Amino acid sequence: MSSRRSRSRQTGSTSRISDDQITDLVSKLHQLLPEIRNAHSDKVSSAKVLQETCNYIRSLHREVDDLSERLSELLATTDNAQAAIIRTLLMQ
Amino acid sequence: MNPVANSNSGRRKMKSKKKSMIKENQDKPSHAIWKTETRQQIYSSKLVQALSQLSLDSSPSPSPSSSSAPRGGRAVREAADRALAVAAKGRTRWSRAILTSRLKLKFRKRKRHRGSAAAVAAVSGSIRSKKPRFSVLKLKARSLPSVQRKVKVLGRLVPGCRKEPLPIILEEATDYIAALEMQVRAMSALAELLSGSAPPPPSQ
Numbered sequence: 001m002s003s004r005r006s007r008s009r010q011t012g013s014t015s016r017i018s019d020d021q022i023t024d025l026v027s028k029l030h031q032l033l034p035e036i037r038n039a040h041s042d043k044v045s046s047a048k049v050l051q052e053t054c055n056y057i058r059s060l061h062r063e064v065d066d067l068s069e070r071l072s073e074l075l076a077t078t079d080n081a082q083a084a085i086i087r088t089l090l091m092q
Numbered sequence: 093m094n095p096v097a098n099s100n101s102g103r104r105k106m107k108s109k110k111k112s113m114i115k116e117n118q119d120k121p122s123h124a125i126w127k128t129e130t131r132q133q134i135y136s137s138k139l140v141q142a143l144s145q146l147s148l149d150s151s152p153s154p155s156p157s158s159s160s161a162p163r164g165g166r167a168v169r170e171a172a173d174r175a176l177a178v179a180a181k182g183r184t185r186w187s188r189a190i191l192t193s194r195l196k197l198k199f200r201k202r203k204r205h206r207g208s209a210a211a212v213a214a215v216s217g218s219i220r221s222k223k224p225r226f227s228v229l230k231l232k233a234r235s236l237p238s239v240q241r242k243v244k245v246l247g248r249l250v251p252g253c254r255k256e257p258l259p260i261i262l263e264e265a266t267d268y269i270a271a272l273e274m275q276v277r278a279m280s281a282l283a284e285l286l287s288g289s290a291p292p293p294p295s296q
Contacts, residue, residue, distance in 0.1 A: 047239050058249065064172065065165065068165045070283050071282065
């Protein structure tokens with residue numbers, strides 16, 4: 001263990017991240033997650049937060065995929081779509 | 093009456109405006125910027141531009157045997173991700189990874205659909221392996237195998253973070269989640285607009 005530590009100290013180009021900083025990052029992540037599922041948001045373990053994060057990212061990916069499918073179907077009707085796109089551009 | 097004074101005051105006004113804008117962006121944490129209306133408008137307009145280019149490309153070829161866009165949804169997803177990465181202004185790893193992966197896909201002529209992701213990871217991994225790896229086994233929270241495993245999974249989900257150390261992955265993930273949420277909001281708004289305009293509008 002000590003040898004590993006010394007080796008990393010030699011190569012250590014990146015700064016030492018403390019345990020507190022990690023828990024701080026994890027709690028920041030936790031705040032972003034939809035809070036509805038977590039009734040007691042104080043003592044949630046890091047593993048749970050990370051699991052929720054992974055699930056949330058996967059569900060967001062799925063949502064984006066669904067939306068892209070929907071948008072591509074809407075765009076498939078080309079006559080409609082180009083006029084609609086121009087209209088949305090003008091509206092903004 | 094003094095033109096110099098006028099120009100000075102004008103410049104000062106512009107400077108203060110710029111300063112307030114920059115300051116506004118700096119005061120908020122990075123992931124809260126994704127919730128601002130301006131950022132979403134920027135993204136929406138970029139998205140619409142990208143999508144209009146897509147439809148222009150695909151419309152001349154109505155034949156079903158075209159292999160360039162077998163599933164239009166996939167093309168839309170990629171355009172949306174690219175627009176999202178551009179909207180991030182290249183300050184985060186995931187956005188840079190998305191932008192560089194598109195270039196690599198273009199050079200490889202898109203032979204594989206799913207294998208391309210692995211190829212990109214291999215290339216980016218070879219570039220990054222020159223850096224000394226940060227030892228993850230140092231501290232207590234990190235040495236928990238459950239935490240490590242989950243962070244690895246997280247690193248696979250966020251683009252461009254497979255071989256990054258733990259704190260980097262966490263940081264990238266917070267920004268990526270905020271960006272994805274904005275992407276969902278913008279795309280659903282766009283879908284609503286498009287589906288709402290399918291029937292001719294009553295009053296225009």
